[in-house]
Amino acid sequence: MQRNRSTPDGTQWINGTPEVLVFDVNETLIDFESISPLFEKVFGDRRVLREWLANLIMYSMTVTLSGLYKDYFSLGQGLxxxxxxIHGVEVTASDIDEIKQGMLTMPAHPDVEPGLRLLQNAGFRMVTLTNSPPNPNGKSPLEQAGLAPYFERQFHIESTRSYKPAPLVYNLVAQELEVAPSNCMMIATHVWDTVGAQSTGFTGGLLTRPGNAPLPLGGLPQPHIVAPDLPGLASELITRCRS
Structure with missing residues (x-):
């Protein structure tokens, strides 16, 4: 039976409990900060990683809104x-290749595997949805991080040629899994991702990793669960859905 459950701010679960947990990958599961030494090597300042990553997010949305498409790694190289x-630094082909290889081999956050085990033992279906393309020449970042066995499928945006948070991307996941959007929960560390998913009918779970927080703005969907790490989010979700 589907049940509506209230969140602390008074919003409701949409049609009850989620059956499928859809995870973002970059920063949510995998530690992007692990490649900051490469940015320090190239630019002399590891903080350029955050500048570059913010631009990567912004310009991925830009090309989608403009009706264009460039794959994630090509876009990242251009940026x-x-x-x-901008910084007056010569970025060589070897620099770009080293950063690309670093992106393919980033480790998982230490809290991720314990949280995934909790969710797996509770019987949730789990998939991933990422802007990053698959690696045609080897393991995916998720496989490199040792997390792939927890997920029944790994979805990428390439088949839609649209980046998150375009509604088409989230709807594709629900259609491919043959479930209603209302039975899916997007779990991410970025508010723009949970907002995008919730606008299509998903529920939302936000991990407030360093540098991330809810956006308390009326008229925008708020995450149904907010937690600082994945075990905390998993425990809250299990309590709500299994009680």
Missing amino acids: LRMAGE
């Missing part, structure tokens, strides 16, 4: 050269 122009 590395842009950062070089």
Whole structure:
């Protein structure tokens, strides 16, 4: 039986409990900060990683809204050269290749596997949805991090040629899994991702990793669960859905 459950701010679960947990990958499961030494090596300042990553998110949305498409790694490479122009640094082909390889081999956050085990033992279906393309020449970042066995499928945005948070991307996941959007929960560390998913009917779970927080703005969907780490989110979700 489906049940509506209230969140602390008074909003409701949409049609009850989620059956499928859809995880973002970059920063949510995998530690992007692990490649900050590469940015320090190239730019002399590891903080350029955050500048570059913010631009990668912004320009991925830009190309989608403009009706264009460039794959994630090509876009990232162009933005590395842009950062070089901004900071007066020559970014070489070997620099770009080293950062690309670093992105393919980032480790998982230490809290992720314990949280995934809790959710797996509670019987949730779990998949991933990422802007990053698959690696045609080897393991995916999720496989490199040792997390792939927890997920029944790994979804990428390439088949839609649209980046998150375009509604088409989230709807594709629900359609492919043959479940209603209302039976899916998007779990991410970025509010723009939970907002995008919730606008299509998903429920939302937000991990407030360093540098991330809810956006308390009326008229925008608020996450149904907010937690600082995945075991905390898993425990709250299990309590709500299994009680």
